[in-house]
Amino acid sequence: MDVLNLAHGSFYMLGAYAAFAVVSKTGNFWLALLLGPLSVGLIGGLMELLLFRRLYQRGHLAQVLLSFGFTLVFVDLVRSGFGPRTYGIAPPPGLGGAFHVAGASFTKYDVFILGVSVLVALVLLVAWRLLKVGAVLRAGVSDKEMVGLLGIDLGLVFTLTFAFGAALAGLGGVVAAPFVAIYPAMDDNVLILALVVVVLGGLGSIEGALAGSLLIGLAFSFGTFYLQEFSIAIVFALMAAVLVLRPRGLFGIRQ
């Protein structure tokens, strides 16, 4: 939807904390999987409705700055709510432990994550490519007035999309919660990596984001293995190279 939101990492962090809160209160991970994205999506929707909406005409920089302010606010809110401690939660019952296939071992939770990722990717692709909401969004980004003239409430579509994006980031946080450390600055890494991925794949392209995340994941893993001192630099060099040589990204359509 052509909005650059640096607070997206914060949504991920909020999702992880929501998972922690729900699991430590009720012990039910599946409830967290429902409530986490819902609450984060609600926060995202409110932010769009009250604040981001005012800034669309002022361009990307204003969005970057506003959302950057929010990353600071969210980190501190989380710190005041949960303290600076690092938390962790256990995988849900039934998904703990590992199994073995052909000599290699996988934890069950890894497979669960893989399943969720594939499911989310499929839903996004279908919505983006085949459903009306995807078409409206694509049209709304390229020509707001025209879409408005067709009688579509673009404001509502944008709010819902922003909320949905936030909910997805929250879902990411909930799903990640059992295997990462939950602490107030955990949004950092994810945010920058997500930016790299999206730039690499091409802004405004769901397929690109998928391909970009695979590429970055591979580059980072191999880099960590073979060129330990340069793995981070390689990832960002890749990002810079794509921006210089092909600013619309590997799969991007428009510039």
Added chain:
Amino acid sequence: MPAVLLAVLISLPFWTPSRYWVSVAIQALILAVFAMSLDLLLGFGGMPSFGHAAFYGMGAYACGKLFPQLTGAGLLAFLVAGMAAGVIAALPIGALAVRARGIYFLMLTLAFAQMVWGLAFQWTSFTGGTEGMSGIPQAVPDWLQEQGQNLWPALRTAGPFYVVALTVAVLAFAGLTAITRSPFGRALEGIRENEGRMRALGYPTYRYRLAAFVIAAAFAGLAGATTALYNGYANPSQLYWHTSGLVLIAVIVGGTRSLLGAVLGAFFVTIVQLVISSYTEHWQLLLGAVFIAVVLFLPGGFISLGRLGWLKR
């Protein structure tokens, strides 16, 4: 206004109650130099860099890497080394980055800065890794050290270094003011407003933008060198995107397109970060909230409040 500020700053060591406030002022002055350098790029050049910390950090690391050789040569050698490091890093990065506009420029500067950070963080054998480099001397000239100790014995080494930081900041302010008022600075603003027209007038806009990028990096390197001397170390956090973000906040909150605005913003950010944080741990909440409010309601920054009051038109 600049004269009042300068008078307050010059007299500060004579009336301040403690070393603490002098050290706050030193850090604010260093951030002010850094923020002014970003303002040249963002305010005057219209180039929103989200990776300006790369050059700040490079200035600090240059001091860290070279201090065994430079200690004999004195303070000026360190400051020049910092600026040179900024320039050397900015030439290749700028050559690629200033081709991009808007959001792409922002992403590209972020990518390059994170690349430099990744190297500093991981390439332990060359950069010291997470520890960075320490043991950098303050390199305050002997005569100044002596004078400072005599004048303000209670301030100990903070007094003489305050003179260094204030001199650096004043010179940077004067230098950047001269640059922004020169024909070059005017042309840069013209390019920000309408690049096509400037090109049609015969200005090589790419070279102007690149020159602005390199000059900004030189002053960022100067700020980085000063902070390395004051703190005695260079470490990866000086290169991290948080540092780029913090200086961006300083410039936006204070007011872009005004060097004085950048200075005000730098003092505000430093005071929130250092002073407020000793009363409440939620300084980020305050800083973030003020930043959000400024972005939403006061796009001209603090400095625009003053303009409203004095020049009622």
